[in-house]
Amino acid sequence: MKKLIALTGGVALAALSASAASAQQKWDMPMAYPATNYHSQNGEAFAKCVNAGSGGKVNVVVHAGGSLVNGNDIKRAVQTGQAPIGERLLSAHAKENALFGLDSVPFLATSFKDADKLWAAAQPKIEAALEKQGLVYLYSVPWPPQGFYFKKEVNSAADMKGIKFRAYNAATARIAALGGMVPVQIEAAELSRALATGVADSFISSGSTGVDSKVWESLTHFYDVQAWLPRNTVFANKAAFDKLDAATQKAFKSCAATAAADGAKKAEELTAGYLETLKKNGMKVLAPSDALKADLVKMGATMTDEWIATAGADGKAIIDAFKK
Numbered sequence: 001m002k003k004l005i006a007l008t009g010g011v012a013l014a015a016l017s018a019s020a021a022s023a024q025q026k027w028d029m030p031m032a033y034p035a036t037n038y039h040s041q042n043g044e045a046f047a048k049c050v051n052a053g054s055g056g057k058v059n060v061v062v063h064a065g066g067s068l069v070n071g072n073d074i075k076r077a078v079q080t081g082q083a084p085i086g087e088r089l090l091s092a093h094a095k096e097n098a099l100f101g102l103d104s105v106p107f108l109a110t111s112f113k114d115a116d117k118l119w120a121a122a123q124p125k126i127e128a129a130l131e132k133q134g135l136v137y138l139y140s141v142p143w144p145p146q147g148f149y150f151k152k153e154v155n156s157a158a159d160m161k162g163i164k165f166r167a168y169n170a171a172t173a174r175i176a177a178l179g180g181m182v183p184v185q186i187e188a189a190e191l192s193r194a195l196a197t198g199v200a201d202s203f204i205s206s207g208s209t210g211v212d213s214k215v216w217e218s219l220t221h222f223y224d225v226q227a228w229l230p231r232n233t234v235f236a237n238k239a240a241f242d243k244l245d246a247a248t249q250k251a252f253k254s255c256a257a258t259a260a261a262d263g264a265k266k267a268e269e270l271t272a273g274y275l276e277t278l279k280k281n282g283m284k285v286l287a288p289s290d291a292l293k294a295d296l297v298k299m300g301a302t303m304t305d306e307w308i309a310t311a312g313a314d315g316k317a318i319i320d321a322f323k324k
C-alpha cells in the first residue's frame, strides 16, 4: 500500500514536472525480480533503447525486485494507469484468461525452441486478450526450464505428500494439489525468507530463481524435470501508449523486438550455469527417477486436459498450430 501511494505521488509529480518542462515523460517500469536477474537487466537495456529511440521524449525507469509495486500487483497497476508500463509473469493471471496460463501447461513445451514455437502460436490471441484489458503487448522472455526443489530425496509423487509447496501461479498450485502437497502462494521476492522460516519447504522453478534465492541455504535437492518454460511479459497501459507520437511508439515496438530476442538468447545461455552454481553450493542436482517422471507425466496429462477444457476453441487452435 505504501508503495502504491508513493507511486501515485510519483506519477503526479512526474506529470507536473513534465508540463513544466513540457519535454520528457517519466515512465516508471515496475518489475518483480531482482535487479541482477537477466530479465531485469534486459528490461534496463530495453529502457535505455526506448529512451534513446524516443529522442528523449520518454524516460523509462526500471524498478526491479518489486520495489515500486509487488509482483502480484503489477498487472493491475499498469491496467489502471498507476504505472504506464511493467513486467509480469502472465501465467499468474490465468484465472482472468486461460490463455495467460498456456506457458505453464506441464510437458507441453519443454525446450527453448518449443517454448518459443508455442508462444508464437499464441501471441496474436494473447495480444488481443491484453488489449481488451487496456494493455499493449510489448515483449515476452522465457525462464529456464522448471524443476523441483526439495529438502529431501523425492523419488515419486508419494514422497511429496504433506510438504509445504511454494506456488507462483494456478498451475503450480494445481501441481501441489495433485501431489498431495500444501500450496502457499509466494512471490519470488519473498521466497528466501519463506524457505528460511519454514513457510515453504519446496517449490518448482528455474535454476535462475534458485540461484537468486540462494536456495542452498534452506534446501538440498533439485530435480531437473524440465516441466515447462514460463515467461515474463512486458506491457504498457494502452491509453498512455496511444498518447505517444508515432515515432515514439515505433521506438517502443522496435526496442521490444530486440528485447524479446536478446532475453531469450540470454536465458538459454545462462541455463546450464545456474545448475552449476546450485551444485557448487552443495545442492544435489539430479534427474528425476523413472517413477517420479511417470507420476509427473500423469499430472501433466490431467492438467493439459483441464487447460484445454478451460481455454476452449482458442486454446485448442493454439495447441494444434503448435503441434503441426
Ligand code: PCA
Residues within 6 Å of the ligand: 089, 143, 144, 168, 187, 188, 204, 205, 206, 207, 208, 209, 230
Ligand atoms: N522463476 C519465477 C517464475 C518462473 C521462474 O523460473 C519464480 O519462481 O517466481
